[in-house]
Amino acid sequence: MFVPVTAAIRMKVKKDKPDSGESTEEKIKNAARAVFHDKGFSATRTRDIAEEAGINLALLNYYFRSKEKLFDIIMFETMQGFFKSIFEVFNNDITTLDKKVELIALNYIDLLTANPDIPLFLLSELKTQPEALVAKMGMRDMVMKSHFLKQFQQSVKEGKIVAIHPLHFIINLMGMVIFPFVGRPMVKGLGNLSQKEFEALMQERKSLIPKWIKATLKVK
Amino acid sequence: MFVPVTAAIRMKVKKDKPDSGESTEEKIKNAARAVFHDKGFSATRTRDIAEEAGINLALLNYYFRSKEKLFDIIMFETMQGFFKSIFEVFNNDITTLDKKVELIALNYIDLLTANPDIPLFLLSELKTQPEALVAKMGMRDMVMKSHFLKQFQQSVKEGKIVAIHPLHFIINLMGMVIFPFVGRPMVKGLGNLSQKEFEALMQERKSLIPKWIKATLKVK
DNA sequence: TTTTTTATTAAACATTTGATTAAAGTGTTT
């Protein structure tokens, strides 16, 4: 008796792939992103990625040529995703300065709660190639010529806030938002916090940071 | 015409190496510290350390058994050196709270200007062994039961400063001090700063941070 | 001085790791 297995198998196969919802290429990229973010470039082995992705090691090189090429893609996408929110807020010419600070705190604390490894990953890997990508992405202009900066300097001129180097302002804002995530093991260690308690503390900061930042801008 | 180069070269070499007056063991440790701080554990090759130290590769294992053992020593000493200053300031029961904040800013900005790689190094490597060393060094009690914390809670009780989780206070203080060094490539990139300009900006923060911190503590 | 211990070196070793290849499988098109 002939049984048309192939059709059934094909169906199953067809269902299997879309079931996981991702192509092999995407599986590799997702795995690579997770492992690279967690351990950085040097501590990551291509075999870690292959295992995490559930694929054969050779496929990594088949799709991406080399560990480095794959890393570059992940790095670029990660940076892009990370700075996108900043730029959108910074260059919105409708919102006030105060509102922008609020939005940065809100957006980034959520982003970082979901992806707490990204800042340390970016900062560590950025050390290796200092200028390359920073310049490439036009980050400088995007930030330093932003509507955000113009508003800041305007407020200084009007005497609404005290005159300091705008970088201090940006460092303080980003530091208050990002630093606890970069120093998460230390913060959790110091306060003996569970992951849940840590996240609750970060949620508190959503409303506190804007107040703190405003206070620092008034400082004589 | 014959020129006795060798003698001249030997003199130069002699000045370069043995003049330093350090033992082989110290040479290795100093080299290891420099390379580990710069590149982290995984990206560091034992051959990098040997070269930096100007010694034969085998001597590293002769003196320290393994790369990991050597790393543990450097890690421990680095942590100890880094947190020593904090603890001394935090547990001084003579100085006021304000004075302690001032001293933290002063001491750490100098320390970090001289050793800008330490924070990222510590934070990156601490991620691998989350609890181990933090607990080992008794950091929790050293900070959370410090005179500094008692003063903070006393001031809250007296209504001098607003009630927040003390961790927010510590995060903000340490973040303002440490974050620009962790994000140094980004800060320098954003502001298009030379190393000298970066350091000048950090010097400014010595006096600004205490003011900012005081302002945040008054926030409703 | 002779002997013993310590320090140093060049070479080799064993394993890890990024990358390649050859062959087979799979679905689609002709």
Place this chain on the structure above:
DNA sequence: AAACACTTTAATCAAATGTTTAATAAAAAA
């Protein structure tokens, strides 16, 4: 069903890397 492009696998290569060894030099002890 033949040709094809694409996908997957197992085996393997070659370089990198932490570690060890065996021989030698230097220093200390006898």
